[in-house]
Amino acid sequence: MATETIESTEETLESAVESFESELKGELVTPDDEAYDEVRRVWNGMINRRPALIARCEGVADVIVAVTFGREHDLPIAVRGGGHGVAGRAIVDDGLVVDLEPMNWVHVRPDDRRVRAGAGATWGDLDRETQLFGLAVPGGAISDTGIAGLTLGGGMGHVRRKYGLSCDNLVSADVVTADGEFVTASEDEHEDLFWALRGGGGNFGVVTAFEYDCHPVGPEVATCFVWYDGDRATDALRFFRQYTEDAPDEVSVLPFYAWVPELDEFPESSWGDPAVAFLGCYVGDLDEGEEALRPIREFADPIVDLSGTIPYVELQMMLDEDYPNGRFYYWKSLYLDELNDEVIESIVACSERCPVPLSTVDIWQLGGAVARVDGDETAFAYRDAPFGLNFEANWDDPRETDAAVAWVRESIAEMREHPEAHGQYVNFPGLEEDPSRVPFGENAARLAEVKSKYDPEDVFRAHGNIEPRE
Numbered sequence: 001m002a003t004e005t006i007e008s009t010e011e012t013l014e015s016a017v018e019s020f021e022s023e024l025k026g027e028l029v030t031p032d033d034e035a036y037d038e039v040r041r042v043w044n045g046m047i048n049r050r051p052a053l054i055a056r057c058e059g060v061a062d063v064i065v066a067v068t069f070g071r072e073h074d075l076p077i078a079v080r081g082g083g084h085g086v087a088g089r090a091i092v093d094d095g096l097v098v099d100l101e102p103m104n105w106v107h108v109r110p111d112d113r114r115v116r117a118g119a120g121a122t123w124g125d126l127d128r129e130t131q132l133f134g135l136a137v138p139g140g141a142i143s144d145t146g147i148a149g150l151t152l153g154g155g156m157g158h159v160r161r162k163y164g165l166s167c168d169n170l171v172s173a174d175v176v177t178a179d180g181e182f183v184t185a186s187e188d189e190h191e192d193l194f195w196a197l198r199g200g201g202g203n204f205g206v207v208t209a210f211e212y213d214c215h216p217v218g219p220e221v222a223t224c225f226v227w228y229d230g231d232r233a234t235d236a237l238r239f240f241r242q243y244t245e246d247a248p249d250e251v252s253v254l255p256f257y258a259w260v261p262e263l264d265e266f267p268e269s270s271w272g273d274p275a276v277a278f279l280g281c282y283v284g285d286l287d288e289g290e291e292a293l294r295p296i297r298e299f300a301d302p303i304v305d306l307s308g309t310i311p312y313v314e315l316q317m318m319l320d321e322d323y324p325n326g327r328f329y330y331w332k333s334l335y336l337d338e339l340n341d342e343v344i345e346s347i348v349a350c351s352e353r354c355p356v357p358l359s360t361v362d363i364w365q366l367g368g369a370v371a372r373v374d375g376d377e378t379a380f381a382y383r384d385a386p387f388g389l390n391f392e393a394n395w396d397d398p399r400e401t402d403a404a405v406a407w408v409r410e411s412i413a414e415m416r417e418h419p420e421a422h423g424q425y426v427n428f429p430g431l432e433e434d435p436s437r438v439p440f441g442e443n444a445a446r447l448a449e450v451k452s453k454y455d456p457e458d459v460f461r462a463h464g465n466i467e468p469r470e
Contacts, residue, residue, distance in 0.1 A: 016069075016073065017030075017053070020053075020055075020065065020066075020069045023065045024055060024057075024058075024062050024065055024066070025058040025059065025061065025062055026055065026056040026057050026058040026062050026102060027056040028053060028054070028055055028056070029053070029054040029055075029056065030052070030053060030054075031050065031052070036054075039054050039056070039099070040054060040091060040097070041083075041325075041326075042080075042083040042084075042085075042088060042090050042091050043082075043083055043084045043085075043144075043323075043325050043326075043329075044085075044086055044087075044088055044327075044328070044329045045325075045326040045327055045328045045329075046088070046328045046329060046330060046401065047088030047091060049088065049091040049092060049093045050093055050094070051078070051091060051092055051093065051094065051095055051096065051097045052075065052094050052095060052096065053075075053095075053096045053097070054096075054097040054099050055069075055096065055097065055098055055099060056099045056101070056102055057098060057099060057100055057102065057103060058102050058103070059103065059208075060174070060176065060182060060208050063098060063100070063176045063206050063208055064176055064180045064182065066096065066098045067098065067176055067178065067180050067206060067459070068180045069096065070095070070096040070098075070459065071178060071179075071180070071457070071459050075094075075095045075096045076092050076094070076095035076096070076461060076462040077092070077095060077096050077097075077098060077459060077460055077461075077462055078090055078091055078092035078095060078096070078097050078098070078462045078463060079097075079098045079100065079148075079202055079206050079460075080097055080098065080099045080100060080101060081100050081101070081119050081120055081121075081146035081147065081148030081149050082101070082120070082121075082122050082144065082145055082146020082147070082148065082149065083101070083146065084122075084142070084144060084145045084146050084149065084150075085146075085149045085427065086329050086330070086331045086427070086428065086429075087429050087430070087431055087432050087463065087464065088431070088463070089149065089202065089432075089462070089463040089464055090149070092462040092463070095462060098206055100118070100119040100120040100148065100206075100208065101120040102120055103118035103119055103120040103121075103208065103209075104117075104118055104120035104121045104122070104125055105117065105118045105121065106118075106121055106125050106126055106128075106129040106130075107129075108129050108130055108132070108133060108135070108214070110133040110135065113135060113213060113214040113215070114171065114211060114212065114213060114214060115129070115130055115135070115137060115211070115212050115214055116209060116210070116211045116212075117147055117209065117210055117212075118208065118209055119146075119147070119148040119206075119207050119208050119209060119210065120146070120148075121146070121147050122143060122144050122145060122146055122147065123139035123140050123142075123143055123144075123145050123146075123147060123150070123157075123316060124143030124144055124313075124316070124317065125147075126139065126147055127139065127143065127312070127313050127316050128313070130214055131217075131218060131219055131311075131312060131313055133214075134216055134217070134218060134219055135214035135215065135216060135217065136159065136214060136215060136217035136218065136312060137166065137169055137212040137213070137214055137215075138155065138157045138158075138159050138160055138163045138164060138165060138166050138168070138169055138215075139155065139157045139166055139316065140155065140156070140157050140166075141156075141157060141158060141254075141316070141319055142319055142320055142323050143313075143316050143317045143320055144320065147166070147210055148202070148207060148210070149202065149427065150166055150427060151166040151167050151170060151197075151198075151210060152167070152197060152199075152200070152201055152202045152207065152426075153167075153199065153201055153425070153426035153427035154166065154167050154199045154380045154425065154426055154427060155167050155427075156364055156388070156425070156427075158252055158280075158281050158315055158316070159215070159217060159252060159281070159283050160252050160364075160366070160368070160369070160370055161249045161250075161251065161252040161365065161366070161367060161368030161369055161370065162215075162249050162250050162252070162283040162284075162368065162369060163215045163217075163283070163369055164369040164370055164372075164373065165199070165370055165380060166212075167197070167198035167199045167378055167380055168198070168369070168370075168373055168378065168380075169212045169213045169214075169215075170194075170197070170198055170210060170211070170212055171186065171211040171212060171213055172184055172185065172186035172194070172210075172211040173185045173186075173194065173197050173207045173209070173210055173211070174207065174208045174209040175190075175193065175197070175204070175205040175206065175207050175208070176205055176206040176208060177204075177205040177454050177455070178205065178454060178455040178456075178457065178459035178460060183205075185197060192449075192450050192453065193205070193450060193453075193454055195377075195378060195379055195446075195450070196379050196446075196447055196450040196451075197379075198378035198379055198380060199378050199379040199380025199381070199426065199443075200379030200380075200426075200440065200443070200447050200450070200466070201426055201439075201464045201466070202460070202464070203451060203455070203460045203461075203464060203466050204450060204451060204454050204455060204460065205454055205455065205460065206460075217283055217312055218311065218312030218313075219311055219312060219313075220286065220309050220310065220311055220312065221281045221282065221283060221286075221289065221309070221310065221311075221312050221315060222281065222282040222286050222288075222289025222290050222292075222293060222308075222309055223279075223280065223281045223282075223293070223307055223308060223309070223310055223315055224253070224278055224279070224280045224281070224293040224296045224297055224307040225277070225278070225279050225280075225305075225306040225307050225318070226277065226278050226296060226297050226299075226302045226304070226305045226306070226307055227258075227260065227266070227275045227276075227277045227302055227303040227304050227305075227306075228275060228276050228277070228278075228299065228300050228301075228302055228303060229273070229274075229275060229276075229300075229303060230257070230273060230274025230275045230276060230352075231274075232276065232299075232300055233257055233274070233276040233348045233351070234344055234345065234348050235300075236255065236276045236278075236299060236300070237255065237276070237339065237344045237347065237348070237363070238341070238344060239299050240253070240255050240278070240296075240339075240363070240365075241339045241344070243295060243296065244365055244367070244386070247292070247365070248292060249368040249369060250282050250283045250284045250288075250289070250292065251280060251281075251282050251292055251293065251365075252280055252281060252283075252365055252368075253278055253279070253280030253296065253365045254278070254279045254280060254362055254363065254364055254365065255276060255277065255278050255279075255362075255363050256276070256277055256279070256360040256361060256362040256363065257274070257275075257276050257347070257348070257351035257360060257361040258274075258275055258276070258277055258359075258360045258361075259272055259273065259274055259275065259357035259358075259359075260272060260273050260274075260275050260303060261322075265304060265306060266303065266304050267303065267304065270303050270304075272357065273303075274351075274352070275303060278296045278299075279318075280293060280296065280365075281293075281315055286309050289309075290309075293307065322358075322394075323394070327358075327394055327395070327396055328393075328394070328395045328396065328398065328400075328401060328404070329392070329393070329394055330393045330404055330405050330408050330430060330431070331390055331391065331392045331393065331408070331428045331430070332390070332391055332408045332409065332412045332424070332428060332429065332430040333388060333389060333390040333391070333412075333424055333425040333428035333429070334388075334389055334412060334415060334416065334421050334422065334423055334424055334425075335366075335382045335385035335387065335388055335389070335421070335422055335423045335424075335425070336363075336385060336386070336387040336388070336389055336418075336420050336421055337384075337385055337386070337420045337421075337422070338386075338420045339363070339386075339387055339420075340420065342418065343415075343418050343420055343421075346414060346415055346418065347361060347363070347389065347415070350391070350407075350410075350411035350414060350415065353407060353411075354393075354407055355400065355403040355404060355407055356393055356394065356395040356400050356403070356404045356407070358394040358395055358396070359391075359392055359393045359394050359395070359404070359407075360392045360394070361389075361390070361391055361392065361411075362388075362389070362390040362392060363387055363388070363389055364387060364388035364389075364390070365386075365387065366385060366386055366387060366388055367386045370383055371383050371384055371386075375442075376443075379440065379443050379446075379447055380426075380443075381423060381439065381440050381441035381442065381443050382422070382423040382441060385422075385423070388425055389415065389421070390425065390428050391407070391408045391411045391412060392408075392428075393405065393407060393408045408430070409430070422441075423438065423439065423441055424438045424439040425439070426439045426440075426464075429464070432463060432464050436448075436466050436467075440466075444466070447466045448466055448467065448468060448469045449469060451466045451467065451468045451469075452468035452469045455468065456468050
């Protein structure tokens, strides 16, 4: 009797999957398909999950069909946009992946300075279209990052201090909710959901399209990209602290501790040596930008100075080769209320202990437009912090995984001993080991209320979850 019951259950499930597939315009990929291993692969090689089903959605109708199937069969649902998230939220074991990659369209309205894009678009897709009109949406620092995950987690990019975070420029979002309903969230409708989507992560529904405000950027921008000897790291960060005290909003700078890559642009004698680099840009007049960035370029004798005036799209792609698909990544972050000498010394000490030299330790200059948004206006927390700190372990040899992860975790723990350190950037969360109060702070309770309204049964529970209030 037990065998007959199992066979009957399998036949019922097989029939349900066949019905699901017939309702999709897009492709349904299963573990038996030749394309399965390729389709389930995400950017971070550390993530190796095996979903039961991958629905390659062509449009909103496909998304509704997929969410309905997942809910009715109690499958954990992951949503894939660009598949670039370091925590691997785009994929889930034994569940359903709602893959939005085919929905990668971009429509610009230059007269309105607005752009609408499908949730499968990347920042490279968006920049390609908006830059035709000398416009940009504040995006990430790697062009193949998906717009969806970055925006829902906040979105820090090269023009953040002038024009804010990606989520600050979101005008509306089309969403398929847990019950399969299609809604548009904005300041005028579903305001509570719109609040949550701006920095609260992706646990409230499947966002199928994003509408943004655009800003005049480029087509060329003044940049600094200069590398100094690692022995000067402490002095360099003290200089950076002083520089940020009166830097204009047009300037956004990212100093990072790194190791000199074996590339022709760098002197061969410096390859593999520790270094501190400054990467930044100025949004506005090119001559004014060159002058504003000049102090960073003249701090000391550089290993190499790659600064100059370049196309904005080139700046957006500058780091792409450093973050290839399949490399192993483990990143974890926090915010700093102050970059005092004690904090700087800890940052440098942690950096020097890094066991995998493809890694970096990044300090994001914040403030400016980021801090001028009221703390309760969006779900993005910790807006008042002037700096973000990210320990970014990157490596190619899987045998180095334990050491790399341990270094990041130990470094974050050491930095949290400083009273100036708190919180976590939603998009740099390790493997989401921490409770929701860490990345969302005081907004965690309000996010739980929104979750209870739009997903009371916790359908979207696969990753980075905010549990509904009971």
